[in-house]
Amino acid sequence: MTLNQPKAARKTRPLTFASEIPTQKLSEFWSRLEKGELCASKCSKCGYTSFPPVADCPRCLNSEPKWVKLDGTGEIESFTRIAIKPASFAGQATYTVVLVKMKEGVRVLAWLNDAKPDDVKVGARVSLVTGISEYGPSYAFTLRPE
Numbered sequence: 001m002t003l004n005q006p007k008a009a010r011k012t013r014p015l016t017f018a019s020e021i022p023t024q025k026l027s028e029f030w031s032r033l034e035k036g037e038l039c040a041s042k043c044s045k046c047g048y049t050s051f052p053p054v055a056d057c058p059r060c061l062n063s064e065p066k067w068v069k070l071d072g073t074g075e076i077e078s079f080t081r082i083a084i085k086p087a088s089f090a091g092q093a094t095y096t097v098v099l100v101k102m103k104e105g106v107r108v109l110a111w112l113n114d115a116k117p118d119d120v121k122v123g124a125r126v127s128l129v130t131g132i133s134e135y136g137p138s139y140a141f142t143l144r145p146e
């Protein structure tokens with residue numbers, strides 16, 4: 001871009017793109033998720049547990065994580081309803097994203113499926129659900145009956 005370019009502009013058609021996310025160091029996470037297990041990484045040296053999982057411990061930089069299968073239950077710590085969606089989710093109905101504190105102490109951010117807006121509250125108990133979408137293994141939460 002030069003300084004002499006005109007400031008007038010025209011909109012293009014919407015652009016879409018997909019990128020590849022390197023998963024080599026965390027392939028165990030993805031293979032376990034394909035089998036329906038959501039795992040956190042736990043440092044084999046200092047014991048620090050991370051979610052999303054990390055290949056290198058943020059505390060001691062050890063690069064040999066162990067895998068901890070999350071029990072799948074937790075409580076909503078925060079949530080938001082997404083009515084004005086990013087372009088990649090433009091075709092979706094309004095959806096809810098929750099931050100859940102899991103039984104193991106880590107926090108997981110994911111969609112909340114099939115919940116009436118009035119039923120979504122901080123402190124509500126949720127269960128993890130896993131599945132395979134057109135983009136690969138995925139996970140979300142559902143409200144647990146009280």
Ligand SMILES: [Zn+2]
Binds near residue numbers: 045057061
């Ligand atoms: Zn560590």
